[in-house]
Amino acid sequence: xxxxxxxxxLSQRPRNESRAYLPFPLQLERCVCPSCSAQEADxxxxxDQFGFPVGTVECRQCGFVYTNPxxxxxxxxxxxxxxxxxxxxxxxxxxxxxxxxxxxxxxAELRFARCAPFIEGRKSILDIGAGCGLFxxxxxxxxxxxxxxxxxxxxxxxxxxxxxxGLEVHQGFFQDYPFNRRFEVIxxxxxxxxxxxxxxxxxxxxxxxxSGGLLIVEAPNVDGGWRTVYMIQLSHLHLFSPRTMKNLFxxxxxxxxxxxxxxxxxxxxxLFVVGRPSPHNCGRDLQESARVRAxxxxxxxxxxxxxxxxxxxxxxxxxxx
Numbered sequence: 001x002x003x004x005x006x007x008x009x010l011s012q013r014p015r016n017e018s019r020a021y022l023p024f025p026l027q028l029e030r031c032v033c034p035s036c037s038a039q040e041a042d043x044x045x046x047x048d049q050f051g052f053p054v055g056t057v058e059c060r061q062c063g064f065v066y067t068n069p070x071x072x073x074x075x076x077x078x079x080x081x082x083x084x085x086x087x088x089x090x091x092x093x094x095x096x097x098x099x100x101x102x103x104x105x106x107x108a109e110l111r112f113a114r115c116a117p118f119i120e121g122r123k124s125i126l127d128i129g130a131g132c133g134l135f136x137x138x139x140x141x142x143x144x145x146x147x148x149x150x151x152x153x154x155x156x157x158x159x160x161x162x163x164x165x166g167l168e169v170h171q172g173f174f175q176d177y178p179f180n181r182r183f184e185v186i187x188x189x190x191x192x193x194x195x196x197x198x199x200x201x202x203x204x205x206x207x208x209x210x211s212g213g214l215l216i217v218e219a220p221n222v223d224g225g226w227r228t229v230y231m232i233q234l235s236h237l238h239l240f241s242p243r244t245m246k247n248l249f250x251x252x253x254x255x256x257x258x259x260x261x262x263x264x265x266x267x268x269x270x271l272f273v274v275g276r277p278s279p280h281n282c283g284r285d286l287q288e289s290a291r292v293r294a295x296x297x298x299x300x301x302x303x304x305x306x307x308x309x310x311x312x313x314x315x316x317x318x319x320x321x
Contacts, residue, residue, distance in 0.1 A: 029070060040060040041066075049310045050087075054069060058293070065222050065292060094132055106266060119185055123147060124184050125148055129151065129153075133157075135189065149183070150168065152169050155171055177208075182213075188218070192238070193220055199252070215276070217272075220271070224261055224268075224269030245259070254278060255276060259273050
């Protein structure tokens, strides 16, 4: 079956689950708004940076930008195990070359500098999506009396954290975390945009966040200064703005105490948000919606060169091995 035939068949299949072959089976499903559960949404883009037929839409009720149709959760778990780090970082193993190429130490230092005022004086921290552990290692070196722990689904990353850095990192997803411990700070750096069940995430955070604790989140900022298609990828199920992140926090029993738009050499259109448990009201901002829509409308009508560039980059990763 050709790609064109497959895409035609995609539109004819049941709306709850579809398949495409670009270049391997991709299971797609329809969903409601992950923030407010509304069903009506406006289409912003029909493909991601690799040309996969995942849609980016904006909720008509709350203005939340999310992926619909999106990959199924079962499919994505396999994708994370097999393809994710290679597709987006070109990694097959963790070595000094990888750390230097990805500027991993620079990222860890920058994140620590932002988080240090909120961590200082605390007794414990849990990093969900700990990666290769350099952030937790930096926290441990600066605050040696602070207990550190992490959760990381990638087996290679989790092993690096434990074997090379001596960190306590549980290999798995947050739903698999086997302990009932509470932490005074919980962090998620570019994790929340990948998660299917945001309600389950906040239930986990409420369960494991100590009284008076803080939640620190970094995520892509769809209302920032981005100008490339890189933000639009099949693993990004949600694209936040400062307002929709605030609304998400409010709907899940948190209030934002600090929100910063990050635009620098390492952060391209990212958000840094600190929250604490507290109810809050939320709504939609039509001016923000207009800005977000304008960004998608400014994307080139012929996106093939951008898609081709993404695949050339992936081919370079493969040849470099």
